Amino acid sequence: MKNRKIIYGIVSLAFAATSLPSCFVAKKYQRPEIEIQDQYRDVNTNDSSTLAAMPWEELFTDTNLTSLINEALDNNLDLLMAVERVNAAEAYYKQGKAGYLPTLAIAGSGQRVEYGDNTLSGVSNSYDGGIYHQYDLSASVTWEADIWGKIRSNKRASQATYLKSEASRRAVQSTLVATMASAYFQLVALDAQAKVTSQTVTNRKEGLETMISLKNAGRVTQAAVKQTEAQLYTTEILLIDIKENINLLENTISLLLGRNSGTIKRSSLDDQALNVELSTGFPSQLLRNRPDVILAEYNFRNAFELTNVAKSSFYPTLSMSASGGFQTLDFDNWFNSNALISNAIANLTQPIFNKRSIRTQYEVAKANQEEAKYNLKKALLSASKEVSDALYSYKTQQERYKIRQKELDALSKAVEYSEELLNNGYQNTTYIEVLTARTNALSSEISTINTKYQQLNSIVELYLSLGGGWK
Template identity: 50%
Template sequence: MKSARLTKYIIIASMPVLLVSCFSAKEYVQSDQAVIEDRAFRTDQLSQDSLTVAAVSWRTLFTDPILTQYIEQGLDNNMDIRVALQQIVAAEAYLKQGKAGYYPTFSANGRYTHQELSKNSPMGALVGSSQDQFELTGSLAWEADIWGKIRSNKRASEASYLQTVAAHHAVKSRLIANIASVYYQLLTVDEQISITKETIATRENSLETSKALKEAGGITQVAVKQTEAQLHTAEAILVDLNNQAYLLENTLSVLLGEMPKARERTVLDNQKISTELVVGVPMQLLSNRPDVMVAELELRKAFELTNVARSSFYPSLTLSATGGYQSLDIDQLFSANSLFANLVGGLAQPILNGRKIRTQYEVSKAQQEMASLNFKQSVLTASKEVSDAVYSFGTATEKIAIKEKEYEAYALATEYSQELLNNGLANYLEVLRAQENALNSSLDLANAKNRQLQSVVDLYEALGGGWN
């Protein structure tokens, strides 16, 4: 009999093991969408090794001492950075809660009850009209993780925590790029302001020369007014440039977490990028780009929450225990006769619940699919941004060389035409046209230099540089 009874118990005890093997939570496997091929970047500048500019510290990439000082200040004071850090603190609290899911819950309770009983009731006739009861109890409850529900919740909490860390990295990388970008724009506007001021001074001299030539009968009043109009055009450009510089200073101040004020800076010609701009192997994009990390971790979290929703279809096994002291007399509360204990084991299987479990499962599956699509989109966007930045750097470098030659030609044309005009051998319209072309070319050259610097910043951010 003992043998048969023991065999029966063994068979019953083995049933949960079989069920676990059939219905346990699935393991997350990185999606094929994470694979980035070489052709995604549309460039022949891919390295054959793991070197990438993203691994370079921003202190090494950006050599301007004032810019590096601003970046350090922004990382310390910027509001977005500080908000991201608090999000990490909150996510860490949820992570600790998820890890505690395996442990039983325990609660203690002290209670005093006073009852006024009817004398005509059976209880009132037995114990009297009133009754006092004192209790001091403790309750312990634990749920067995048969279907991996607690484990999946824990993994979802871990993914959520890592998301906030990656989001902080993304904010940091974006902040560094924004500070550098605004700083370079300021230097460009400063360069254009300097060019425009020189142009205004030159045109003021040209206006005086034109008035003298008119008095000598060399040109007409129309030519004088055309020269004057050119002067006012340059003055209007200067007003716009000063306004742009003022707004950029305010933008930079906000990025640094300070009230708007004037900002110190160097000059555009001092900006040198000595770091070799190597993209690295394509798969590094996943380990460097914080936004791609965030998207993949969101997919992982959605996957684990789908496991949780799936496990709700199956029965839950719970164990609970309650014990303590209970007495009608407080003096006897802690005596051995006041002790009591209850132990309950339960197996609950949902059957009809208004379709809540089915709905939650279908919603979690849809959210998982949305997370998968968002992850794929983030990979596509990342590859596009790298491709754009690499190509833009090449074209900006090429354009600088062309614009330098263009400016030299226009500058000489302006000089020659002015000399010819002074000697009565040229039309004043040729001088005006040459001066206008020279100004536009010099402004475009400054923009081309800025575009080259901006493409470096864009590439650094596109590769996920700055946060590590």
């Protein structure tokens, strides 16, 4: 009867503690007020549609590229490690969700104690000649009342940590998709440069033979022959450099794929086309599209909830524990009603003086929260800058590519005209003019191919900067 009164008193105290919402000190989370511009620089739009919403399978139509991206998403080691970090954070989140539950433990023991005849216990203990056995079996339960929201805030903090890890995984995936696409476009561009350079080597070998014939005919000097020969060697060296870059880039792509270095199956540069509407939406949409910005907000949310936890430490802690079981000296009477034991305790603890540790923890938590807020603002500003940079880069590459094509056409005709004039014995045309025209034409063709790659890559960068690639 007495035990029942104790238990009823503890339950009543717990009910009263948990029914004090007016005493709840934990603040409810609100996104920090951060000023966000209405438009991106030099962009006027009233449309919320954004390129980030497009799945990467629709943006990239080259089947070889999509196959490589799929393989990378399955096997890339950085992404696999990010997934494991998510799994670890999820485990902590599940633990945080269980914070409201009581702790239950069961213990059993058996012991044999023997006292010597010359010991005080042996003399005074007549039970079985100084030998006795004791058997215990008990269960205990402990529960802490969440009066001030400490457990609830810890749960939300662990949830924010889990969501941070998920946003980090998305950021890795988004970057992986963009990196693979960029590397692929660079690889097919190098193939195009190698093809042009290889053809130029063939042409210059033929040009060297022509120059030798002209020298034998007394039309040019031996210096012209040697200059043409040197130009051939320069082009051959350029071809070696390009092939080396192709090999190194294939190794890099193989690493992204999580496999040993080897040949990468691909199409050609002429097959690449990203015919999409470059819609950007509004900067505020970066808060839900950019994984790194999302991560920064969850980092702030985690710091916010940990500040609540630190603040709740200033207030009393109410905990209750109860235990019960059987204890006996006779194994045969272990589960007899006379062997029953029970215990119930309620604790109310108010910190008074603790060498300022609680206040220090609270001030550190507040400082971490402010730092997280500034980091979120910086992430937003950086993301907006990257979008503006990518937009301007795309426009610039579009204009540059048109001019490059005109330049290449003009230089190609210059080579054609100068070689024709030299071969026909036009006196005002020298071999130096021919060599210069050839060098300029090759350089222009290489640059045109590179500009085409930069044009494709600027779309990839815009897609990444807007937050595409993980949906």
